[in-house]
Amino acid sequence: MTVPPIASPAPEHLWPPQIPIETPADTLRALARHMLVSRTLDVEAVRWQRQGILPAFPPAFGQEAAQVGSAFALDKTRDMAFITYRDHGVIAALESDLTDYMGSHLALWNGGFADPNEARHTPLQAVVGSTGIQAMGWAYAQKLEGSGGAALAYFGDGASSQGDVHEAFNFASVMEAPVVFFVQNNQWSLSTPLHLQVAGGSIADRAAGYAMPSIKIDGDDVAEVFEATRVALDYAREHGPVVIEAFTYRRGPHATSDDPSRYRTLEEERMLGPDPVDRVKDAIADDSWWQRATADAEEAVAAVREGMTRPRYVHGDEMFDFVFQEKTPQIAAQQQQWREETDRD
Amino acid sequence: MTETLVPQGAVPTAQSLSTQQALNRAMRDILASDPKSLVFGEDVGKLGGVFRVTDGLQAEFGAERVIDTPLAESGILGMAAGLAMAGYRPIPEVQFDGFAYPAMNQLISQIARTNYRTRGTMPMQMVLRIPSYGGIRAPELHGESIESTLAHVPGLKVVSPSNPHQAYHLLRKAHEMPDPVMFMEPKSRYWNRGDVDFDNPGDLAGSLVAHEGEDLTIITWGAMVAKAVEVAELAAEDEVSIEVIDARWLKPLDEEGLVASVAKTGRAVVVHEAPRTAGLGAEIGQLLTERLWGRMQAPVERVTGYDVPTPAGDLEDEYIPGIDRILFGVQRSLEY
Numbered sequence: 110m111t112v113p114p115i116a117s118p119a120p121e122h123l124w125p126p127q128i129p130i131e132t133p134a135d136t137l138r139a140l141a142r143h144m145l146v147s148r149t150l151d152v153e154a155v156r157w158q159r160q161g162i163l164p165a166f167p168p169a170f171g172q173e174a175a176q177v178g179s180a181f182a183l184d185k186t187r188d189m190a191f192i193t194y195r196d197h198g199v200i201a202a203l204e205s206d207l208t209d210y211m212g213s214h215l216a217l218w219n220g221g222f223a224d225p226n227e228a229r230h231t232p233l234q235a236v237v238g239s240t241g242i243q244a245m246g247w248a249y250a251q252k253l254e255g256s257g258g259a260a261l262a263y264f265g266d267g268a269s270s271q272g273d274v275h276e277a278f279n280f281a282s283v284m285e286a287p288v289v290f291f292v293q294n295n296q297w298s299l300s301t302p303l304h305l306q307v308a309g310g311s312i313a314d315r316a317a318g319y320a321m322p323s324i325k326i327d328g329d330d331v332a333e334v335f336e337a338t339r340v341a342l343d344y345a346r347e348h349g350p351v352v353i354e355a356f357t358y359r360r361g362p363h364a365t366s367d368d369p370s371r372y373r374t375l376e377e378e379r380m381l382g383p384d385p386v387d388r389v390k391d392a393i394a395d396d397s398w399w400q401r402a403t404a405d406a407e408e409a410v411a412a413v414r415e416g417m418t419r420p421r422y423v424h425g426d427e428m429f430d431f432v433f434q435e436k437t438p439q440i441a442a443q444q445q446q447w448r449e450e451t452d453r454d
Numbered sequence: 455m456t457e458t459l460v461p462q463g464a465v466p467t468a469q470s471l472s473t474q475q476a477l478n479r480a481m482r483d484i485l486a487s488d489p490k491s492l493v494f495g496e497d498v499g500k501l502g503g504v505f506r507v508t509d510g511l512q513a514e515f516g517a518e519r520v521i522d523t524p525l526a527e528s529g530i531l532g533m534a535a536g537l538a539m540a541g542y543r544p545i546p547e548v549q550f551d552g553f554a555y556p557a558m559n560q561l562i563s564q565i566a567r568t569n570y571r572t573r574g575t576m577p578m579q580m581v582l583r584i585p586s587y588g589g590i591r592a593p594e595l596h597g598e599s600i601e602s603t604l605a606h607v608p609g610l611k612v613v614s615p616s617n618p619h620q621a622y623h624l625l626r627k628a629h630e631m632p633d634p635v636m637f638m639e640p641k642s643r644y645w646n647r648g649d650v651d652f653d654n655p656g657d658l659a660g661s662l663v664a665h666e667g668e669d670l671t672i673i674t675w676g677a678m679v680a681k682a683v684e685v686a687e688l689a690a691e692d693e694v695s696i697e698v699i700d701a702r703w704l705k706p707l708d709e710e711g712l713v714a715s716v717a718k719t720g721r722a723v724v725v726h727e728a729p730r731t732a733g734l735g736a737e738i739g740q741l742l743t744e745r746l747w748g749r750m751q752a753p754v755e756r757v758t759g760y761d762v763p764t765p766a767g768d769l770e771d772e773y774i775p776g777i778d779r780i781l782f783g784v785q786r787s788l789e790y
Contacts, residue, residue, distance in 0.1 A: 189539075220571040225539070232571045236563045242529055243564065246536020246544075253492075253518060253542075260536075273559070276529030283524055431570045432609055434577050434632035437706035 120322040123344055123351065124337050132332040138398070140181055140202075140331045141389045144173040145406035147198040148386050150207065151361065153410050154214070158365040162417060164216050167195045171329070171360030174385035175293045177202040178334025179261060179355070182342055183229065187258035189247055190230040191240035196263050203229055207409075208416035217423050238271025240264050241290055245281040245350075248288040259287040259345045261338070267298025269312045278319040278350070285349035289341045292352065293328060295359035300372040313354035321350050328355025329385040332392070360384060425451070468651040474644040476618035477507050477583075480625040481545065485515045488543060491629065494521035495530055495547030495583075504549055505585060505644050527553050531560035531582070535568060538578045543629060547583040551638075552595025554584055554604075565634050566609030578609075581628045581635045586614070587677050587727050588774050589642025591767030598764050599728035601675075602737070604636045605705040612704040614638040616664070616679035618648040620702065623655040638704075640677035660708030663715070667697035670787055671715045673738055674725040675701040678775065682725055685780045696784065704734060712738060713745045720751040721790075723783045725775050730758040752790035757783035 151168040158166050169176060176198025180190055185203065192199050200210045209222035213233050220232025234240050244262035251258040268274060269292060281288050292312045296303045303310055316323035322344065326337045334355055341351040358381055362369050383391070390399055429436070429444035471479065484491050493511055495503070499522035502509030512520035523530050527548050534546040548554045554561070565578045588597035605612045611633050615621040621639070628635035664679050665686045672682040679700045686696035699715050701708065716722045722742055724735035739754035757775045765773050 218573070219567070222573070224575045225572055226575060231539070231576075236559060239532060239560070239564055242532030242560070243536040243539065245529075246533035246538075247540045248536070249533065250537050250540030250542050254540075272526075273528050273532060276524070276526040276532065279524050279526070280529045280533055284521070427573070431574050433611070434569060434574065434579075437611075438709065439706050 120317060120320060121344070121348075123322050123340055124324040124326065126336075126340065130336045132336060134393075136335070137332060137389065137393060138402070140177055140335060141393055141399075142402050142405065143177040143181065143201040144198065144331060144386055144389060145402055146201040146207075146409050147173045147177060149403075149406040149410040150197055150201070150413065153414060154211075155361075155365060157414065157417070162414075163211075163214055163365075165365050166214050167364040168361040169195050169198055169359075171358050171381075171384050172293055172295055173198050174331035174334050174389065175328035175355040175357045176263075178331040179263075179291050179338040179353070182335050182338035183261055184258075184342075185229045187251070187256055188229065188342070189225070189244070189258065189260050191244040191247075191260060191262045192230050192233055193237045193240060193263055193265070193268070194233045194235060195265075196233065199230060199263065205230060207413045211413060211417055212421065215417060215420060217420060222421070237264050237268035238273040240268075241277030241288075242273045242280065244288045244290075245277045245284075245286050248281070248286040248345075249284055251287055252285070257346055259289060259342050261289050261291055261342070263291050263293065265292065265298065266294045266296070266303055266307050266312065267301065270306060278316070278321065278352070281350035282319045282321050287345040288350045289338065289345050290350065290352045291338070292354045293357055294354050295357050297359045297363070297373075299363040299367065300369075302372075311354060313352050316352040321352055323352040323354065325354050325356065328357030329388060331385060331389050357385070467653040468649045470647050471618045471622075471650045472645050472647050473615070473618045473621045473639070474505060474507050476622040476650050477625055477639065478509055478511070479650070480622045481508060481511055482514065484545070484626060484629050485511060485519060488629070490542045492519050492521065492537065492542060492544045493547070494523050494533070494544065496523060496525050496549045498522060498547055503547065505641060507583075507585075507639070507644070508547070527557035528560050531557040531565060534580050534582070535560060535564050535578065538565075538580050538634075539568070539576050544580045545583060545629065546580065547585075549585070550592070550596045551584055551586045551598040551600050554582075554600060555595075561604075561610070562607050566607045569633065570609060577632045578634045579632050581625065581637050583637050583639060585641040585644075586638040587640050587642065588764060588770050589640075589677055591770060594764070594766060597767075597770065599726065599759065601638055601704050601726075602728055602732060602734045605734060605737075610634055610636055610705065612636045612638065613702060614640065614676040614704060615702070616640065616643070616676060616700050617646070619650045619656075620662075620700075622650045622652070623658055624702065627655075627658045638676060642677045643680065646680070659703070661702055661711035662700040663697060664700040665696065665698035667695040667719065669695045669719055670721040670723065670784060671697045671699055671719045672723045672725055672780070672784070673699045673701055673712055673715075675704060676727070678725045678727060681775070681777060681780060685777055685784065688777070688781070689784060694784070694788065701738075707734075707738065707741065709741055709745070712741065716742050716746055717749065720749065721787045722750070723755040723757060723780070723787055725757045725780055725783070727759050727774050729761045730756060731761050733758055752787045755783045755787045
């Protein structure tokens with residue numbers, strides 16, 4: 110049997126581009142507006158949790174550029190984002206309803222209230238390695254239909270250890286499905302640091318083994334994230350999957366229930382330098398515009414709070430009504446019994 | 455959708471086929487009439503599957519719709535979930551029952567819940583074909599009976615055909631249902647022939663009376679139906695009249711059909727290949743107790759696999775209920 114050479118041909122080089130891309134000023138401002146909404150929501154939501162409005166919340170401090178920059182590159186007429194539980198920057202950039210999204214963190218409904226086909230993102234995923242393989246199947250459908258749509262699958266360095274991610278890489282590459290795997294390598298999986306999670310430290314480095322091109326970017330530079338994701342999506346539509354690894358840092362706790370001082374030091378956090386919101390503020394360099402954008406973000410998040418303090422009432426019937434499209438007699442009987450025993454008929 | 459592939463009246467409406475051929479025909483008819491349908495799994499394309507159930511489908515419908523996937527069951531099911539999210543109606547296969555285990559995350563945490571999670575806006579319309587049960591002297595994890603594991607999961611429906619006619623029509627019916635259907639094919643019966651009446655499916659909901667009787671009801675499904683009918687015929691020689699119910703739908707169970715038969719006979723024996731503890735025999739026994747308390751002549755008997763891993767082929771006959779063990783169960787019930 111002939112032994113093939115060690116390295117297969119190098120996948121296509123996609124980033125950085127040969128001619129540098131200049132992000133238009135108004136695009137940068139649009140990105141910054143969504144980042145400010147994500148940041149303001151984080152600050153407020155931690156407060157709401159302390160006030161007892163929210164049971165728990167996983168903030169995305171530090172990941173605003175990675176989330177907003179990537180999601181803003183989606184074409185909402187034909188693409189779909191597959192998200193996990195720490196992706197509210199994606200929700201902001203897609204202009205999906207943040208109150209619907211917070212329905213999941215409010216413990217009102219598993220995964221939130223958005224209709225995925227309209228909002229162009231799936232419900233938030235708790236088994237974090239699942240986004241990639243489902244995005245792959247969805248993307249394969251787009252290829253069959255010739256819709257030109259592509260899937261953007263979000264997950265992190267922690268999820269990359271799950272077998273589903275590797276199965277997704279392989280399936281997508283074998284079947285040339287138009288999917289971009291967007292890894293937010295934020296250095297932490299709850300309390301487990303990158304060096305204990307990812308052998309070699311990079312998920313993008315693994316892409317070559319699946320014969321996929323990969324892109325490593327500064328995940329704190331929103332313009333770079335946006336442009337690189339556009340390049341990757343365009344490539345995926347034509348040729349098949351791409352891995353983007355956005356290097357960033359989870360500057361907050363894993364969730365409001367977490368105590369990062371048990372596994373990392375304040376010194377480490379202080380050494381990080383300016384965060385992505387500071388950086389886009391410097392890039393825009395327009396204080397009065399920034400003040401207006403900040404006020405707008407605060408207004409938007411105040412509306413979310415308003416929606417959350419008058420939470421949507423979820424009737425217990427819905428627990429029974431959405432299990433199947435065609436309800437079984439057993440569920441119907443249990444529902445009837447529930448109604449009778451709780452006086453709700 | 456075109457209703458039929460053949461000109462009306464050009465062929466006789468019933469045809470003698472094996473279960474393997476009937477399933478193959480069902481998928482051919484589905485792929486021809488529903489452009490949103492896809493068949494995929496390990497070795498289902500060129501080879502036609504290890505049991506040849508998908509034989510010829512790739513040649514007819516192309517490698518984009520009849521796909522040889524990589525060897526990864528979670529990937530196969532995750533791909534199916536994504537396709538269903540995009541409005542497709544996939545028919546994935548796991549090659550053997552025991553290989554459904556690596557796919558349980560996608561099955562339980564995703565496929566079974568996506569309709570719920572999305573409040574009905576992303577139905578998981580799909581049929582997962584699972585060659586199931588023992589009886590072919592296969593190695594470990596090739597002869598499992600996982601129906602109660604699947605039936606326990608909210609959001610999944612479970613069906614198991616017992617003959618070629620049922621196989622053809624139940625597969626077509628499952629494909630049209632808007633919820634995920636686990637389709638458990640009795641692999642030891644793939645080669646048994648029977649008439650498939652294409653034009654007259656009969657009632658495809660609920661259970662079926664496979665053999666009429668008056669004295670006792672055997673409730674079973676899949677490959678055990680043929681054995682139960684054999685038992686009924688043997689018992690008839692001793693003037694014991696046994697009714698055999700082919701449950702068909704294991705979720706939802708046809709409560710009315712099962713209760714009606716046992717209300718008539720007063721005695722029930724549940725037969726399944728799966729291990730006994732927390733098996734569907736217990737569920738059916740409880741159902742009959744609730745509905746027929748005081749009206750049965752004997753407690754519900756169970757003739758099942760034991761609470762042991764499905765043994766290797768050499769011990770298979772000790773594990774899978776055989777004619778003698780079913781007859782012992784019948785005798786225990788009659789002599790109670």
